[in-house]
Amino acid sequence: MPISEPTESVPAPGQLPAQYDPATTEPAIYERWQQAGCFTADAARTTRLSGDREPYTLVMPPPNVTAILHVGHGLNNTVQDVLARWARMKGRETLWLPGTDHAGIATQNVVEKQLAKEGLTRQDLGREKFVARTAAFVAETGGVILQQLKAIGASADWSRTAYTFSPELSVAVREAFVRLHERGLIYKGHRVIHWCPRCLTSLSDEEAEPLETTGALYHVSYPLADDPSRSLVVATTRPETMLGDVAVAVNPNDERYQSLIGKHVVLPILDIPIPIVADDYADPEFGTGVVKITPAHDANDFDVGRRHGLAMPVVIDEHGVMGEVADAAGRVPAALRGLDRFEARDRVVEMLRAAGRLEKREVHQHNVRHCYRCDTVVEPRLSDQWFVRMATLAEPALAGVRTGRIRILPEKWIGVYEHWMSNIRDWNISRQLWWGHRIPVWYCTECDPPNDVIVSREDLTACPHCGCPVVQDEDVLDTWFSSWLWPISTLGWPNEASSDLRAFYPTDVLVTAPEILFFWVARMIMAGYAFMGDAPFHSVYLHGTARDTQGRKMSKSLGNGIDPLDVVQLYGADALRYTLVAGMGLGADVILDPADIEKSFSTGRNFATKLWNIGRFLLSNVGADPVRPFAELDADELGRDDAWILDRLDVAIRECDRSIGPMHPLRDTWSDEELNSGLRLNEYAETARRFVWNELADWYLEAIKTRLLTPGDDQQVARAVLVHVFDGALRLLHPIVPFVTEALWQKLPGSVDGTFLATSSWPTASARTEPSVAGGEFELIQQIVEAMRRVRSEYGVPPGKLIDAFVVAAPHVRRVLAEESTLVGRLARTSLTFVDAAPPGAAANVILAGGTELVVPLEGLIDVRKECARLQTDLAGLEKQLASLEGRLANPGFVGRAPAHVVDAERAKGDEWRARRELLRTRIESLCGQA
């Protein structure tokens, strides 16, 4: 009995509005979930503490705090929500931990843009004011995306919302830095790093994105100092850097240049001598085999410079402008000073050409690195930065994947992960930004090394060695230095007594996009091992990207995105979620048409509507009357339709379980069989859809209509089964379409006020593994109905016209059909007459599996000649197939080697076809004479 009060818009008790209105329904339902605390996890209830429930934990990849929801977020969080809701219904103490990332560069850029509109720079404000302003901006507008996630139904535990820049997580960041420093894994390095001249900060290798670019390769001749008539030709894509050249290198094994090693060439434009050094870095195969060495502006040249003890003049400043920065006296001519690096490039080329030093210029394809935040061309630049030594951290992280402690899906990413991990490079973690975690390093001006550098968990004002004032390092940490701690810091680390950390770590599945496999996932795994001694999760689920119909990634800049909230507004969150889940194979991209939202999401919208209408049907038939508990029904009370749909429900449950599960590895590590299993959300969605739509709605509902309208015991049985099966369907579907299922479930007879589908149990298949006999008999009825519908359609029988059909069938088939003739009559508008042999005369003829023959005399609709031709064609086709089949069965290779069940199935098919052939021949003979 529905306990919850129907709202005023509902017409009558036990009734639903004709139209499902997600726009009003969804927010109300979400509100009730939240008020009831459906999504709040309780550490104490987990088995890792004092409780009896297995934990299930997901940490949400934190969106940038200033982000607004796009389809990518929608995709990512829908997947997570499906898993979280599924686990919750499976009885796990489920924690889906949400939060945001302070996003150093990104957020700073946003605020700097605002300042620019006021004609200000961050330097105008000064560090303290700028940080305060950014913090205020974040406090004011940040976290919008978390509200938006609620609109798509995200069942995260908002009471635990985290933020990478919160005081708590800042403690974790500092602790991690200090511990790594104590372990000798953090060092300050003077080297060439990627520098963004716009953001004015260094970038990690991952943050400097290579972009295929068509540029030019300039060949420049450097005359020999002692013989100006001879010269060495070097090739460069960045001629302006030649101002910083300190040598040219040749390969020591390159015979062409053996005699020149140790001599000098004259650097054009500057007219200064620079040495010819021998270094393996020079590739004899490339160009002329001579390479110019610019240690301050190229990472490789830097290495060469170090090997040969060369000077490292910096000729491009932090803004990407030509200037004598360090160790570069006299190196930038007045004509070039102050020029942007690209203008300078053109000017240098002109100067070289004028001096007759430009040998040639050729078009050249190469990768140019760009800042991942502002797209500016990155400039390699010599500077002091903090680095994390990665090799030792990578070892356990690599082993974790290799041993199956962690699995990565789809599996193709495992190789990518292993390659990166095995060739890992040190991580530049310092950024010359203001928005971020200040590096916990202080410098004392009085103490001598190594006491002058103090790494501390606490803020320092005085040197612990001499008591002198100290100055904190100006730099902040890479945003990812806080992100990589996310699975541990959000649970309370470094406080190892934290109940959340003990209850929910390690977490279970990490759901994210492959783009951040290195940025984030790999580093989280390393941090998990480094700080907690265990992997942060057992599964990494890498999903695809949302793209437009041209295959382009949806992005703000391209303007080809779809606003998920538009979809929610128009068709509801369920429509959005269902469409995304159903359309996404494991790791496959989702293609959507931004120009046609309706087309893109009609699948989901239609499905939600279908569910709603099934609910309406149920409620209008069952009404507010009490319904017999399903458990009280006896098997012999069930109709064939009941037995069938219960069989199908079992199958659906098992298939759904297989598609999503297993929830975690059976043992500590994933077995080979488990490694690639589960997380097929699209298969799960399709199974559930097929069950609800093609089985429950198309057949069961149609079959029981009469029973539902006829008062009596059988009506009660049908009602009980209907309610039970629909209840099961709603449970199966809830993780994908939580709102409409919750709305309907609340109205279901027997629902108890204050209970939620969201926290109800996942359905369990019955113990039976074989389909029931009665259920199988229902399939016989379906075959007849489908055959008759085909006949009707093929011969153009008017829809309203009742037709007669003669049935020749085995006794048990005849018995079933006789008992269900009313049902067949209604579903196919056919009246069945049982005969021992097909009557002669013009008639449509259908032969079903099991040798059942349908003969349908259709006055005026059957043309004997055409019918004969059709039968002949059928026979010819059958003969052909049969010949092929018999050939196979006569083949010793097939019979001997194919699995027994396959051979048996083929034999059965052969018997079936032969019987059908006989029937066809007989029929042709009687209808068409000797033809």
Next chain:
RNA sequence: GGGCGAAUAGCUCAGUUGGUAGAGCGCCUGCCUUACACGCAGGAUGUCGGGGGUUCGAGUCCCUCUUCGCCCACCA
């Protein structure tokens, strides 16, 4: 330059131990059949990218070619 992945119905995609191809959307025909036209019933459509091989049998395994995509990389 290395490595990986993809190519299946008009479109977007499933297809998990090799056994003669499926869904959604679209299309065609007929239906406003008292839950649903965001629906119902029926239907058409594929040399599973090309070629070769293994096998009794290949969308599925191997080789090769073509076309796309992704990742990595210090050839200036």
